[in-house]
Amino acid sequence: MTSQTLDTSAPASARRLRVVVAKPGLDGHDRGAKIIARALRDAGMEVIYTGLHQTPEQITETVIQEDADAVGLSILSGAHMTLVPRIVELLAAQGADDVIVTVGGTIPPDDIAELKQLGVAAVFTPGAPLEEIISFIEGAARKPESL
Amino acid sequence: MSDQMTDHTESASGSEALEAWRATFAANPQRDVPFTTLSGVPVAPLYTEADLPSNTDDAIGLPGEYPFTRGVYPSMYRGRLWTMRQFAGFGSAEDTNERFRYLLDHGQTGLSTAFDMPSLMGHDSDSPLSLGEVGREGVAVDTVEDMTTLFQGIDLGEVSVSMTINAPAAIMLAYYVVAAEREGVPPEQLAGTIQADILKEYIAQKEWCFPIDPAMRIMGDMIEWCSQEMPRWHPVSISGYHIREAGSTAAQELAFTLKDGLTYVEQAVERGLDVDDFAPRLSFFFNAQIDFFEEIAKYRAARRIWARELKETFGAKNPKSWLMRFHTQTAGVSLTAQQPLNNIARTAIEALAGVLGGTQSLHTNSYDEALALPTEDAVRVALRTQQIIADETGVASTIDPLGGSYFVEAMTDKIEADAYEYFKKIDELGGMVAAVKANYPQREIADASYELQQEIDSGRRVVVGVNAYTEGAVDETPLLRIDPSIERTQIARLQSVRAGRDSAAVEASLAALKTAASGSANLMPLLLDCTRVHTSEGEIIDALQEVFGKYTESPVF
DSSP states (O other), rough: OOEEEEOOOOOSSOOOOEEEEEEEEEOOOOOHHHHHHHHHTTTOOEEOOOSSSOOOHHHHHHEEEEEEEEHHHHHHHHOHHHHHHHHHHHHHHOOOTTEEEEEEOOOOHHHHHHHHTTTEEEEEOOOOHHHHHHHHHHHHHHHHHHH | OOOOOOHHHHHHHOOOOHHHHHHHHHHHHOOOOOOOOOOOOBBSSOOOOGGGGGHHHHHEEEEEEEEOOOOOSHHHHHHOOOOOOOEEEEEESHHHHHHHHHHHTTTSSSEEEEEEEHHHHOOOOSSSSGGTTTSSBBBOSSSSHHHHTTTTTTTTTTEEEEEEEOOOHHHHHHHHHHHHHTOOOOOOGOOEEEOOOHHIIIIOOOOOOOOOOHHHHHHHHHHHHHHHHOOTTOOOOOHHHHHTTOOOHHHHHHHHHHHHHHHHHHHHHHHOHHHHHHHGGGGGEEEEEEOOHHHHHHHHHHHHHHHHIIIIOOOOSSGGGGGEEEEEEGGGGGGGGGSHHHHHHHHHHHHHHHHHHOSSEEEETTTTTSSSSOOOHHHHHHHHHHHHHHHHSSSSSSTTTTTOOHHHHHHHHHHHHHHHHHHHHHTTTTTTHHHHHHHHHHHHHHHHHHHHHHHHHHHOOOOBBBTTTTOSSSSOOOOOOOTTTHHHHHHHHHHHHHHHSSSHHHHHHHHHHHHHHHSSSSSHHHHHHHHHHHTTTHHHHHHHHHHOOOOOOOOOO
């Protein structure tokens, strides 16, 4: 495994969210994934970055082992309609369907709608501001508990 | 990030007029924006004669003359325009062959092949790791049969062909040579380029098959073989494109790329090749980002550094060895998913920078590429953009029209100096291979890309349609859809090749390859043997991994 956990100090008020940032598939475009990982870490979350070229099975295993609140999948290879549903399915099969799944990458609008139907919480395309991504994950991960 | 570019104006002749201007300028309000380049280099309000290099004639010179700041050829575009080379590849070999013929019919002058992810990573289409990726981002090539189909009906003795593949480059070259051989075109007649720049894979593009040292050896084998058998072929395209796309600054792109190139030269010389036997066949590939003058300066500085290093450090005697010839592609990362038609303007400006920087060939991105692979219409607009620059704007009528510009010359000097700073740091780490193993360039790039993203997020750097001039509604852009059945078709095709071949010959070719890999023989002839008996790419890579092992990255962010 190429997992890597990074510690930063968290605000005392809230439990630190644990987020897996994952690169499914074969493409090596990791600029976005690394920027997101760093931004989430700077926002006080605990970030586990899987590294490149991960299979759906490897990603699911990391999410379960790390007891993550959310998983961000970064795909720029066009394989999202194969790999994302597979990961959602595997998470459900492991009883981890409460984990928030987000996707980032070059995703055409029609596919976004379809991915959301499958249970993906949000899809971020190129140009999405970091602040929007951070606050989305904060909001989505904390909603059930804080209500 | 970097020091103020130059402040020669301070020490200028002290001409009264300049002083008076300075006072007037200081008394007037300035816009409240950071006056820095995309790479964070501060830009002065005015450049003057004092900003030119002190030894103008030596530093700038004439086109086609050392140090080639003004261009590698004496006649540049007055003699011949750059090659308009659009990168294409998707789906099956038949699909891409059709796109190739379309591009040639529309006036394109060279071909450029994009391979799919499994081909780039050395997996066969039927590998479980290829799931969902076959034919998606490029063309699927598993065996020599696919390569033959890819170039059907195209005269390989006439057209120059570029192939963007790196870790398995030696295998794809073997496929290409055998495919051409079947059409009666011998290797010595083949013209084109294979990317094969393995160091930048570990730095930026991240498509690898083996650990760094054996990967360097395979690449060295290929360069050596090409220098003997393929005099018209460029066996490596030393690439900054991906380094820049990964988020580097212009100076980092330049420094890491040239240092990669110098490392390949060093390796070939260590193998006993004469530098003048292969250096004339080395070529480069740079990004054209949106910061117009910074990019132009980067290309000019690159030519000067390469010429100096080859002549002074490696003692190359043949002037052709000193020439840094390069391909340019406009910046994929500068394209936005929001208001995609704006990308046509971005691409035109970036392409113009490549042309004014003296590129030998150019790929212009299509406006829909932040959303999907380009449609045929979008590709045509991109190609037409180059034709407008070439035939309507007049910029190709005179050589290096920006030569002598105070700003451009000062910026050229600045980028050159920054590159040498990086060379120094890399040398201190024990050279480029050691620096890459220590994650040094990877960390520098990650830091630069994070800084830039923060500037954009904070609104300090404007990206039109993204953090300024935004619109609520999403544009309706027609997108290219890849037929998902391509995966099944390709797997069936591969399996039929497997069923029809002599499996004992395949086994024997792989056994011989492994034996050679454990020793020090050149692997190219063995890869050609594997190709002729229809051994697949995945089978060759698996066999070599048994000897060389695999690569695992420790990511830095």
